Amino acid sequence: MEISEKNQKVLKNRKILTLVVSLSLLVVVLFGLRLLSDQYRFKVYKKSRVAMDTLVTLTVVAESPRAADDAMEAGMAEVDYLDHLLSIFNENSEVTLINRNAGIKPVKVSMDTFNVIKRSIEVAGDSDGAFDPSIGPLSTLWDFIKAVKPSGNVIHKKLHLINYKHIAMDERQMTVMLTKKGMSLDLGGIAKGYVADRVVAVLQSKGINSGIAAMAGDIKTFGSKPHTHKLHPNGWKVGIRDPRGEPESLKGVLNLQNMAISTAGDYERFFIENGVRYHHILDPETGYPAREFQSVTIVNPEGVLADGLDTAIFVLGKDKGLALIRRMNLRAYIVFSDGSTYITDNLKEFFEPVRNTKDTKDTKKD
Amino acid sequence: MLFIGRLVPKGSEVTIEVNNELLYKFPIDKDRSVKISHMEIEIKDGKVRVADADCPNKLCVKQGWIDRGAIICLPNRVVISVVNPYEKHDRDDEVDAISG
Numbered sequence: 001m002e003i004s005e006k007n008q009k010v011l012k013n014r015k016i017l018t019l020v021v022s023l024s025l026l027v028v029v030l031f032g033l034r035l036l037s038d039q040y041r042f043k044v045y046k047k048s049r050v051a052m053d054t055l056v057t058l059t060v061v062a063e064s065p066r067a068a069d070d071a072m073e074a075g076m077a078e079v080d081y082l083d084h085l086l087s088i089f090n091e092n093s094e095v096t097l098i099n100r101n102a103g104i105k106p107v108k109v110s111m112d113t114f115n116v117i118k119r120s121i122e123v124a125g126d127s128d129g130a131f132d133p134s135i136g137p138l139s140t141l142w143d144f145i146k147a148v149k150p151s152g153n154v155i156h157k158k159l160h161l162i163n164y165k166h167i168a169m170d171e172r173q174m175t176v177m178l179t180k181k182g183m184s185l186d187l188g189g190i191a192k193g194y195v196a197d198r199v200v201a202v203l204q205s206k207g208i209n210s211g212i213a214a215m216a217g218d219i220k221t222f223g224s225k226p227h228t229h230k231l232h233p234n235g236w237k238v239g240i241r242d243p244r245g246e247p248e249s250l251k252g253v254l255n256l257q258n259m260a261i262s263t264a265g266d267y268e269r270f271f272i273e274n275g276v277r278y279h280h281i282l283d284p285e286t287g288y289p290a291r292e293f294q295s296v297t298i299v300n301p302e303g304v305l306a307d308g309l310d311t312a313i314f315v316l317g318k319d320k321g322l323a324l325i326r327r328m329n330l331r332a333y334i335v336f337s338d339g340s341t342y343i344t345d346n347l348k349e350f351f352e353p354v355r356n357t358k359d360t361k362d363t364k365k366d
Numbered sequence: 367m368l369f370i371g372r373l374v375p376k377g378s379e380v381t382i383e384v385n386n387e388l389l390y391k392f393p394i395d396k397d398r399s400v401k402i403s404h405m406e407i408e409i410k411d412g413k414v415r416v417a418d419a420d421c422p423n424k425l426c427v428k429q430g431w432i433d434r435g436a437i438i439c440l441p442n443r444v445v446i447s448v449v450n451p452y453e454k455h456d457r458d459d460e461v462d463a464i465s466g
Contacts, residue, residue, distance in 0.1 A: 241466025
């Protein structure tokens, strides 16, 4: 009797165990099916618009066109909002207001404006002023679309006004003041990276788990790409432009997740006069375009840092620039002025060099 | 080594946007030319180009004929794109964005 009771108990336990196991299996299978169906339901949507004096392209992975559109509209609205605060071409922007009150009084600003300026001063400090947000008096002398090169004398007179240490910030009052008359901010070298960060935050707040915010070449990726090839697990593919090639020819492709990328290049805005290339990445110390690179690409979790530091390193040049890369352990891809390239070890696993079809044909001929 | 023959697939429709407003949509396989403010656009043999523009550096004209991608004129806020209405954005042999 006792034995049989024991047996029954064991049997009962076994039944329960079987039930638990099969239930959990069912859960696993259902979950798997859900994942699979998600993969088919979720699609990649894209939208482009001219904003911030550049082409803004948003990419989102969403379960319906409507969800995608809602999020992308909110993202574009954030771009317009921030441009309205930060642009020096907008007469009513907060940055313009700060510039107009240089040497006069502190200006109360919104949190975003305060944050960008604060971060830009950090980058200026890290690079010993190679990147300087107070470059306004110099950058407004040049016009790279109309090919205007200011005279050496005019440039020289403005250089003493460029110094990020003369930007006074009051965190409690949320005010910014340029302490010298004639100073002015130009956040063009960092604002787009900051905007990319903010737009990603807005897309995420709209329930989007993966996508890309691209302010032209200042790009922030988040989450993973659906349906990617086994060899390129889950990353978004971001190309690095060939500085001397056609607009669509690339030096390489990076496979990025939750990373921002920015490139400072001497081919973005430039003119050529008497065989010399004059481009928009100006050295605050000399007043002239920096000469040692064709492009500097920085990959960083934060867009604001990637954007600010690519300019900083471009201006610092080969020796000091590479030293800063090492000191901050940055991920970088560099094209030197002679066309040779350099990639940091910590970026290699994400990088694949590209051969364009044209090159392939040439190789076959040989 | 990665081979990318084409960054974006060939398109079948030309869209012309000014100030983020869609102005025209043309099939790319029908030759025509169209004048908008600041520039003249030509579609021929399945390709599109900016034939002439009144800006100083004429980057858009220098870009020449395209059968995919876009010609963008930032000063005049003109975007000429060759699109495929049924395009999917999840192909493996394309890049998702370009930095630089």
